[in-house]
Amino acid sequence: MTQQIPQRARRSEGDDTRETILVAARHEFSASGYAKTTMRAIARTAGVDPALVHYYFGSKEKLFATAVDLPAVPGEVLRQVLDGDPEQTGARILRTALTVWDTEAAGGGGRLTALLRSLADDHGPATMLREYLTNQVFARITTHLGSDQPQLRAALCFSQAVGLILTRFVVRAEPIASADREFLVQCYAPTLQRYLTGPLPAAR
Amino acid sequence: MTQQIPQRARRSEGDDTRETILVAARHEFSASGYAKTTMRAIARTAGVDPALVHYYFGSKEKLFATAVDLPAVPGEVLRQVLDGDPEQTGARILRTALTVWDTEAAGGGGRLTALLRSLADDHGPATMLREYLTNQVFARITTHLGSDQPQLRAALCFSQAVGLILTRFVVRAEPIASADREFLVQCYAPTLQRYLTGPLPAAR
Helix, strand or coil: CCCCCCHHHHCCCHHHHHHHHHHHHHHHHHHHHHCCCCHHHHHHHHHHCHHHHHHHHHCCCHHHHCCCCCCCCHHHHHHHCCCCCCCHHHHHHHHHHHHHHHHHHHCCCHHHHHHHHHHHHHHHHHHHHHHHHHHHHHHHHHHHHHCCCHHHHHHHHHHHHHHHHHHHHHCCCCCCCCCCHHHHHHHHHHHHHHHHHHCHHHHH | CCCCCHHHHHHEEEEEEEHHHHHHHHHHHHHHHHHHHHHHHHHHCCCCCCHHHHHHCCCHHHHHHHCCCCCCCCCHHHHHHHCHHHHHCCCCCHHHHHHHHHHHCCCCCCCHHHHHHHHHHHCCHHHHHHHHHHHHHHHHHHHHHHCCCHHHHHHHHHHHHHHHHHHHHHHHCCCCCCHHHHHHHHHHHHHHHHHHHHCCCCCC
């Protein structure tokens, strides 16, 4: 009589395929950047049918978020940021992002530290993540707002957002580490709002 | 006839003593923080006379800067930041710091990346450096300005400064990576100035 292998201990073919696709995705996003990478190219590198990539991950953005281990799919929370008074966009970005990060930190925060560490690394993963955050996330916001110099504004927002995450969650400098979320929103909203819609020096 | 060993290839006893002091200093600063560490305690850990520590490094701050491999001794450039119109302090911090960092980056920038990487690490060196930058550097500025909530203001400044260094020198996001220094001063000065002297939400 053969012994029964418990369901959870068995590694299914599906798990392997999923992992193969993730490895291929990291490679493609690293090599070509987010914008130029296609689901088809990832499928080709993984040696699977493109339909399977869609089946497992749904969209390029969801696949990216899983591949780089983001705590949320930015496209899915972006609607909450874009809707409403344009002059409150900075506050909405902070409220949304801090909610995601605080939840992540409450679960241990290992993913946040790993993300930050990969940003401080000047290799493939950093470039891929930075390009995604500035060109996809913040640039969608600046484009939506119709601001001039959208790339500069996106990079300025990125620089304050990444500094805030580092200070609150990794370095844990007080009083920012223990401050309540809404207090931080009030501290940082004027900064992000100026970066998004305020007057900036002319590009040189 | 014995062969002459070239001067530079010989490792002197002085080099060894200096290195022993640096190792002891890193240990003490890590364990006790900058403020509570004394030259005497470092000498004790290194097993040398306190006079030798002074002889090799001159001051606690110079020893700290050498131990954590800072590109400049902040106390030495702080005078340029404190002197002058208080409402231009943000611009002076940026001009001074960017000059130091740009010079460092022109020399390869390895030290900057290493510093940032150690900040993203949530261990001893990160704590030591963060405590020094917020409590010694930025807090001296907020105290000089007589602002309320000096610790919060120092932490806010730290969060934007570290995000800017990460964006310009490590992640190298454009247009910030290639922007000229004075352009960045104009972009970021209002942010630092509000953090230093502007209205902030009341502490909770």
